Amino acid sequence: xxxxxxxxxxxxxxxxxxxxxxxxxxxxxxxxxxxxxxxxxxxxxxxxxxxxxxxxxxxxxxxxxxxxxxxxxxxxxxxxxxxxxxxxxxxxxxxxxxxxxxxxxxxxxxxxxxxxxxxxxxxxxxxxx
Amino acid sequence: xxxxxxxxxxxxxxxxxxxxxxxxxxxxxxxxxxxxxxxxxxxxxxxxxxxxxxxxxxxxxxxxxxxxxxxxxxxxxxxxxxxxxxxxxxxxxxxxxxxxxxxxxxxxxxxxxxxxxxxxxxxxxxxxxxxxxxxxxxxxxxxxxxxxxxxxxxxxxxxxxxxxxxxxxxxxxxxxxxxxxxxxxxxxxxxxxxxxxxxxxxxxxxxxxxxxxxxxxxxxxxxxxxxxxxxxxxxxxxxxxxxxxxxxxxxxxxxxxxxxxxxxxxxxxxxxxxxxxxxxxxxxxxxxxxxxxxxxxxxxxxxxxxxxxxxxxxxxxxxxxxxxxxxxxxxxxxx
Amino acid sequence: xxxxxxxxxxxxxxxxxxxxxxxxxxxxxxxxxxxxxxxxxxxxxxxxxxxxxxxxxxxxxxxxxxxxxxxxxxxxxxxxxxxxxxxxxxxxxxxxxxxxxxxxxxxxxxxxxxxxxxxxxxxxxxxxxxxxxxxxxxxxxxxxxxxxxxxxxxxxxxxxxxxxxxxxxxxxxxxxxx
Numbered sequence: 187x188x189x190x191x192x193x194x195x196x197x198x199x200x201x202x203x204x205x206x207x208x209x210x211x212x213x214x215x216x217x218x219x220x221x222x223x224x225x226x227x228x229x230x231x232x233x234x235x236x237x238x239x240x241x242x243x244x245x246x247x248x249x250x251x252x253x254x255x256x257x258x259x260x261x262x263x264x265x266x267x268x269x270x271x272x273x274x275x276x277x278x279x280x281x282x283x284x285x286x287x288x289x290x291x292x293x294x295x296x297x298x299x300x301x302x303x304x305x306x307x308x309x310x311x312x313x314x315x
Numbered sequence: 316x317x318x319x320x321x322x323x324x325x326x327x328x329x330x331x332x333x334x335x336x337x338x339x340x341x342x343x344x345x346x347x348x349x350x351x352x353x354x355x356x357x358x359x360x361x362x363x364x365x366x367x368x369x370x371x372x373x374x375x376x377x378x379x380x381x382x383x384x385x386x387x388x389x390x391x392x393x394x395x396x397x398x399x400x401x402x403x404x405x406x407x408x409x410x411x412x413x414x415x416x417x418x419x420x421x422x423x424x425x426x427x428x429x430x431x432x433x434x435x436x437x438x439x440x441x442x443x444x445x446x447x448x449x450x451x452x453x454x455x456x457x458x459x460x461x462x463x464x465x466x467x468x469x470x471x472x473x474x475x476x477x478x479x480x481x482x483x484x485x486x487x488x489x490x491x492x493x494x495x496x497x498x499x500x501x502x503x504x505x506x507x508x509x510x511x512x513x514x515x516x517x518x519x520x521x522x523x524x525x526x527x528x529x530x531x532x533x534x535x536x537x538x539x540x541x542x543x544x545x546x547x548x549x550x551x552x553x554x555x556x557x558x559x560x561x562x563x564x565x566x567x568x569x570x571x572x573x574x575x576x577x578x579x580x581x582x583x584x585x586x587x588x589x590x591x592x593x594x595x596x597x598x599x600x601x602x603x604x605x606x607x608x609x610x611x612x613x614x615x616x617x618x619x620x621x622x623x624x625x626x627x628x629x630x631x632x633x634x635x636x637x638x639x640x641x642x643x644x645x646x647x648x649x650x
Numbered sequence: 651x652x653x654x655x656x657x658x659x660x661x662x663x664x665x666x667x668x669x670x671x672x673x674x675x676x677x678x679x680x681x682x683x684x685x686x687x688x689x690x691x692x693x694x695x696x697x698x699x700x701x702x703x704x705x706x707x708x709x710x711x712x713x714x715x716x717x718x719x720x721x722x723x724x725x726x727x728x729x730x731x732x733x734x735x736x737x738x739x740x741x742x743x744x745x746x747x748x749x750x751x752x753x754x755x756x757x758x759x760x761x762x763x764x765x766x767x768x769x770x771x772x773x774x775x776x777x778x779x780x781x782x783x784x785x786x787x788x789x790x791x792x793x794x795x796x797x798x799x800x801x802x803x804x805x806x807x808x809x810x811x812x813x814x815x816x817x818x819x820x821x822x823x824x825x826x827x828x
Contacts, residue, residue, distance in 0.1 A: 190748070307523045
């Protein structure tokens with residue numbers, strides 16, 4: 187009797203496929219999350235997860251305004267800025283699902299490049315003003 | 316023969332569906348700065364790239380008209396203590412004054428001189444003295460503004476107006492209507508913390524909008540599923556400064572001249588009119604929980620999400636089905 | 651003979667369309683795009699095993715096209731057609747290999763194929779690779795809904811076979827449902 191004519195064979199195969207897919211679905215999805223630094227809506231830099239592991243510091247200028255972006259241990263944050271409010275520095279490191287880091291005076295935005303597709307929310311109300 | 320024909324048909328369908336439509340631009344996003352905030356407009360559907368550009372232009376245009384500084388119409392009025400305005404500005408002013416009347420002055424566009432004294436426009440923050448504030452309060456009051464046939468005049472010299480509490484909501488609504496008239500059925504407008512939704516997501520499901528936690532900018536109080544509404548949040552956590560260990564935020568109570576201290580941390584308004592949502596979020600924040608609930612109960616034509624200082628989240632019954640609260644908050648439904 | 655075929659195709663399309671439109675009115679079970687029961691596929695499967703693959707394809711294409719117009723989701727039509735094409739391809743291959751009593755297997759893999767095709771179309775049309783994120787869950791939902799619709803089609807086939815069906819192959823007769 188050919189095995190592929192047995193019901194149990196197919197039931198087992200389908201169950202196996204389902205289990206594998208469910209495992210993939212529930213695995214923490216962190217790979218491929220690129221972070222971008224934007225000035226006036228234009229992408230200046232983008233980093234993959236791996237690139238965020240390398241320690242570095244980037245100085246970004248805009249009409250006399252200066253932001254120093256620091257990358258280390260997989261996190262990105264604004265370490266120093268000469269803007270009047272300093273919100274970008276007090277925001278701390280960028281987190282997934284959280285608000286983007288915004289420095290209004292210097293027209294700077296640091297956010298996940300595809301933040302909209304993470305299945306959590308499409309938009310956030312509050313806080314960006 | 317039939318098998319060949321069937322196979323051919325399948326290949327044809329695949330080719331048509333995968334290549335024919337792949338060339339089309341079906342969504343486009345614009346990121347830009349306007350009205351003192353970071354904006355993001357995403358349009359789905361035919362002609363998305365062109366419409367996104369038009370939407371950005373429209374917001375820039377409104378910003379120029381409404382700006383209280385420079386050559387904007389409002390700036391000119393403030394500088395000269397009155398003057399003529401365009402039909403559009405007149406309509407918006409009349410709506411703003413009507414909302415001031417309706418909220419008993421909790422939303423007031425004439426609070427401008429007081430907010431200026433606190434330094435919230437220039438960024439040079441300071442705490443004005445009591446006597447200075449009481450003098451400045453004499454220069455405020457929505458009932459001292461008259462708008463007749465495009466002619467704006469103030470009863471007291473030195474008054475000024477600021478449409479900042481309604482401008483973003485108005486701009487969002489304008490862009491929403493413009494896209495809708497262009498046949499778009501799905502778009503997401505993020506104007507700073509104001510969210511304006513056109514239709515649902517491109518796949519037809521509702522948009523999911525996070526309501527930011529007033530105490531932690533990385534977290535949400537909850538997530539609201541919605542379509543075709545404006546969602547505007549006001550909170551004292553958005554713009555503030557600290558002096559001598561005291562925190563002063565930017566939402567000034569028109570009655571006292573001091574930052575509103577009403578027991579609320581944030582107010583989110585859900586309403587199909589963006590300008591009204593914007594104004595009401597400020598007004599209800601100033602009113603406080605009790606007055607906000609009775610204001611809503613008397614009208615019942617919008618929804619809100621209030622976050623109180625003692626960690627409660629109060630929502631209107633209309634949101635019960637669509638609001639998913641985060642852990643650590645107590646949900647209450649207003650009645 | 652030709653008239654009869656047209657009548658058969660039209661009848662089956664009408665039934666499929668009604669089921670499709672009614673199902674579209676039901677609230678979505680999840681907030682994941684693309685997951686649904688796909689009850690109208692019972693008709694497509696039934697057609698495949700009775701009037702033949704060619705006519706079944708016609709029924710499927712007509713149902714997708716008219717269904718998208720009827721429910722106003724023209725964007726969805728592209729996804730459904732791509733999914734339908736891949737699903738059909740899988741079904742034809744498996745149908746030759748398996749007896750009628752394993753129709754639910756054909757259906758399950760067909761449904762998985764449908765969802766994969768849909769995602770492929772979504773990736774191409776929207777130009778965003780991130781849609782692949784949904785692939786695993788759509789494979790699972792395809793397997794579950796496919797088994798369900800396949801079993802349903804099998805039941806329908808068993809009930810109406812004596813009255814309508816005269817074209818089943820000998821092989822299928824031998825291995826028919828017990």
